[in-house]
Amino acid sequence: MSSPQYIEERPFKVIVAKIGLDGHDRGAKVIARALKDAGFEVVYTGIRQTPEQVARAAVEEDADVIGISILSGAHIHHIQRLMEKLKEMGADDIPVVVGGTIPVIDVDKLKELGVKDVFLPGESLRRITDVIRTLAEERRRKVRLL
Amino acid sequence: MGELYNKDEVEKIRKHIDKWESDVVPQWLKRVPERSNNFTTLSGIPIKRVYTPADLNNFDYEEKLGLPGEYPFTRGIHATMYRARLWTMRMFSGYGGPEETNRRLKFLIEHGETGLSLAFDYPTLVGVDPDDPMAEGEVGIVGVSVPTVVDMEVVFNGIDMGSVTTNMTINPPAPVLLSFYVAVAEKQGVPYNKIGGTTQNDPLKEFIAQKSYVFPPEPAVKVAMDLIEWSVKNLPLWNPISISGYHIREAGATAVQELAFTLADGIEYVRQLKARGLDVDEFAPRLSFFFDAHINFFEETAKFRAARRMWAKIMRDWFGAKKPRSWWLRFHTQTAGVSLTAQQPWNNIVRTAIEALAAVLGGTQSLHTNSFDEPFRVPSEFAAKIALRTQQIIAYETGVADTIDPLAGSYYVEWLTDQIEEEAWKYIDRIERMGGMLEAVKKGFPQREVADAAYRFQKDVEDGRRFIVGVNIFVENEVEDIRKVPLLEFDQKGIEERQRKRIAQVRSSRDQQRWSRALDELRKAAERGDNIMPYVLQAVKAYATLGEIMNTLKEVYGTYVEPPIY
Structure with missing residues (x-):
């Protein structure tokens, strides 16, 4: 309510993407819908995206947040690539969050790679949308300050 | 009356x-x-x-239940059921390379598992070789990497393929993996009429739920029917298809949707096979099914009973099958992966036991029990053994297998069985009016129904209308405990490297002329619309790799890109 107007002049835009070969899209689709219901603009990329495709989509769509769902166990590998691609494209200011079947021991590794938050199985939709909203607001503030 | x-x-x-x-x-x-x-x-x-x-x-x-082994088979497909032979304890397993998986299979056999079931890694599931850029970082993680006939040989090293049956959870590349299996069995000296097992080979549910599709719906169904036709004529013991509700359920469907969509898939396949001029009694006895056993105990048992009754009716009355065997709905069951929680993971052992019991009381022919550590990773030996032991306790200690269909006659279970059946028929009716499941899938109908159900469920959990212990009730702050769960560790990078080396070796040591001729003949057969199975088998024997064969087929059939439905 107290956000400056420029922050909410258009709805926050989130890319929801699945990287790698895994087809478990239940979570990604539920999150995409929850975000839409919460007023976000959502671009769902579908499955089997490469890190490069996702980074490009985020840049082209001028996304406020990137949400990645991975249930294949290949999260470290793919997120590392995604972060590299975002950097290459000068888009590493777009915050990245990750969800999926991720062992607790990998949470710190993902955060070291620059991931802002990691959602483990059983996470509530409310917390996920709250975190994404906060990250989107922060980014818009920063972009405005530049 | x-x-x-x-x-x-x-x-x-x-x-x-x-x-x-x-x-x-x-x-x-x-x-x-x-x-x-x-x-x-x-x-x-x-x-x-x-x-x-x-x-x-x-x-x-008499009309609704009858006796075991008799139409409509509500009480079981065999007259003696588990009193004669227990269900097959078939643990879905595989990780790393063929060597690791060979060890895991032997470990499970040693501990009393009675059938094999191979889990493949993602590159194998979608028909990509380990040295393809798309495979990077994914080789061997969720299952075993089997890109060549040489890898399959290592998986079965020291295992007699004439005396075990093997399920392979594989879909678009099913003709390739079946050919690997047949080629290795042949090398072991096993005759075709002794090769037993199952290829999942169920393309429609790929579009609805599992999403390891490769080809667009029509050629995908064509390829699957090729495999069935070839198998029925060549491998009398093989189940060429496992018509699967499991993935549909795991993607969020209700029990009714799982049942209805699975049977509707089955109906589509029967029509497709009949359209090829096959006699229904020739192939129907080889059709098999695969369902989920979720946590709502009575609903699951009722679902299995309703499934048998419905399929018997469909085969006898809709399709005019004459042999009682054609009316049987034989099925494998897996406990519900989605019911497992990352929170207080030990509780998953209890969930799995309850679900397994529902499957046994529902008369399953074979069963996989999930391991408690699966919310995190492919199971450790320790966890997989507890899951197997769970089945053995149900089989040998509880006495539930000593009489057939003991829940029959329960006012609730019979009412629920009727209710599920009635609701499932309504869905099947709707799908029939759309022109069958292939058309319904192209319209996105089941996809949308499943996505809606998944969202509804999540909202129910979110709003406290559904409880999950450790997730939204009896919650503990236990990050440190979860860290102590002993997860399976293996050198994924090293295995990926080894798999790349092996495939490079296969490529460089094969007879290049024979190999290129085999792929060329496969392409031409696919273009002509012939049954591709004999050509795939020929290519496999010429050491063509999984990716090479799939790429050849993709050139002819194209690839599928899904419209986003959520």
Whole structure:
């Protein structure tokens, strides 16, 4: 309510993407819908995206947040690539969050790679949308300050 | 005719219930209200306070149940069921390379598993070689990497393929993996009529749920039917398809949707095979099914019973199958992966046991029990052994396998079986009106239904209408405990490297002329619309790799890109 107007002049835009070969899209689709219901603009990329495709989509769509769902166990590998691609494209200011079947021991590794938050199985939709909203607001503030 | 309860008796019971609801129940409710004013099954079927013969109106025993081994098979497909032979304990397993998986298979056999089931890694599932850029970082993680016939040989090193049956959870590349299997069995000296097992080979549910599709729907179905036709004629013991509700359920469907969509898939396949000029009694006995056993205990058992009754009717009355074997719905069951929680993961052992019990009481032919550590990773030996032991305890200690279909006659279970059947027929009707499941899938109908159900479920959990222990009730702050779960560790990078080296070796040591001729002949056969199976087998024997064969087919059939439905 107290956000400056420029922050909410258009709805926050989130890319929801699945990287790698895994087809478990239940979570990604539920999150995409929850975000839409919460007023976000959502671009769902579908499955089997490469890190490069996702980074490009985020840049082209001028996304406020990137949400990645991975249930294949290949999260470290793919997120590392995604972060590299975002950097290459000068888009590493777009915050990245990750969800999926991720062992607790990998949470710190993902955060070291620059991931802002990691959602483990059983996470509530409310917390996920709250975190994404906060990250989107922060980014818009920063972009405005530049 | 032949109603189980006579009308006067039922009328008496009805009056009694009315009196009980108006005189007795309110006094109890005044003292302690019920825990909910809207009890439903996990699928949303409303549940009454109590069930009586009055709920089984016009219940004709012979028509609805009969006896085990007899139409409509509600009570089981065999006359003796588990009194003669227990269900097959078939643990879905595989990780790393063929060496690691060979060790895991032997470990499970040694501990009493009675059938094999291979889990493949993602590159194998979608038909990509380990040295393809798309495979980077994914080789061997969720299953075993098997890109060549040489890898399959290592998987079965020291395992007699003539005396075990093997399920392979593989879909678009099923013709390739079956060819690997057949080629290795042949090398072991096993004749075709002794090769037993299952290829999942169910393309429609790939578009609905599992999403390891490669080709667009029509060629995908064509390829699957090729495999079935070839297998029926060449491998008498093979189950060429496992028509699967499991993935549909795991993607969020209700029990009713799982059942209805699976049977509708089956109906589509029967039509496709008949259209090829095959006699229904030639292939129907080889069709098999695969369902989920979720946590809502009675609903699951009722679902399995309804499934058998419905399929028997479909095969006998719709398709005119004559052999009783053609009316059987034989099925594998897996406990519900989605019911497992990352929170307090040890509780998953209990969930799996309850789900496995529902599958056994539902008359499953084979069973996989999930391991408690699967919310995190492919199971460790320790966890997989507990899951196997769970089945063995049910089989050898509880006594539930000693009489057939012991839940029959429960007013609730019979009512629920009828209810699920009735709701499932409604869905099947709708799909029929769309022109069958292939058309329904192209329209995105089942995809949308499943996505809606998944969202509804999540909202229910979110809003506290559904409880999950450790997730939204009896929650603990236990990050440190979860860290202590001993997860399976293996050198994924090293295995990926080894798999790349092996495939490079296969590529450089094969007869290049024979290899390129085989792929060329495969391409031409696919273009002509011939059955591709003999050509795939020929290419496999010429050491063509999984990716090479799939790429050849992709050139002819194209690839599928899914419209986003959520």
